[in-house]
Amino acid sequence: MTSPHPFSEYVFSAQEGFDEAATRAAFAHAIPLKTLVIYCLDPRVTEIPHAVARFMGGQTYPGEVITNEHGQRVGSTTEVATVAVAAGRAIDALRSVTVLEHLFGVETVVVVHHSNCGATSYSAHGIVDAFRKENGADISAAYDHGSVCIDDFEASLAYDVALLRRSPGVPMHADILGLFYNTDTGELTEVVRDAGTPR
Numbered sequence: 001m002t003s004p005h006p007f008s009e010y011v012f013s014a015q016e017g018f019d020e021a022a023t024r025a026a027f028a029h030a031i032p033l034k035t036l037v038i039y040c041l042d043p044r045v046t047e048i049p050h051a052v053a054r055f056m057g058g059q060t061y062p063g064e065v066i067t068n069e070h071g072q073r074v075g076s077t078t079e080v081a082t083v084a085v086a087a088g089r090a091i092d093a094l095r096s097v098t099v100l101e102h103l104f105g106v107e108t109v110v111v112v113h114h115s116n117c118g119a120t121s122y123s124a125h126g127i128v129d130a131f132r133k134e135n136g137a138d139i140s141a142a143y144d145h146g147s148v149c150i151d152d153f154e155a156s157l158a159y160d161v162a163l164l165r166r167s168p169g170v171p172m173h174a175d176i177l178g179l180f181y182n183t184d185t186g187e188l189t190e191v192v193r194d195a196g197t198p199r
């Protein structure tokens, strides 16, 4: 298959003789992924994936990029993938969990919420009211209210672990953990664990 589009040489599925199943199998070998970490994009907590890698028994993170004989970047030794979203709420990460499961396999999904997160500074109705006043926009039905802010860490972690477990795009065999991270000390505390169903 040839394409007039200038970037098509960089598209796996646009290559001649493309085999979707074989390409997927090659991906699964390219990165030995075990754990997906969903955490907050707050610049104070960029160490969370490192802490989770240690918490998981010393998994490799960030690892090293693997290059082939042509110098192309074809893989990585990392065992931990990351999704950074506001407050580390699971709702924003569902599609990423599904995609990474499909391409690399995921054994454990870890949700991390952290102390003094910005999402503990406002309420669900407060953000709706502010958007109406400041932007003339009604976001009252735009987002799941239970996922908008954090007012109780045990509740927010339990909510997100349950949300992931309910999602059809999260494999039943995956363990799902909810961890609290102390922003100042870097300490991780396990709050919720939902063990996966063996395949």
Ligand SMILES: [Zn+2]
Pocket: 040, 041, 042, 086, 087, 088, 114, 116, 117, 118, 119
């Ligand atoms: Zn945060």
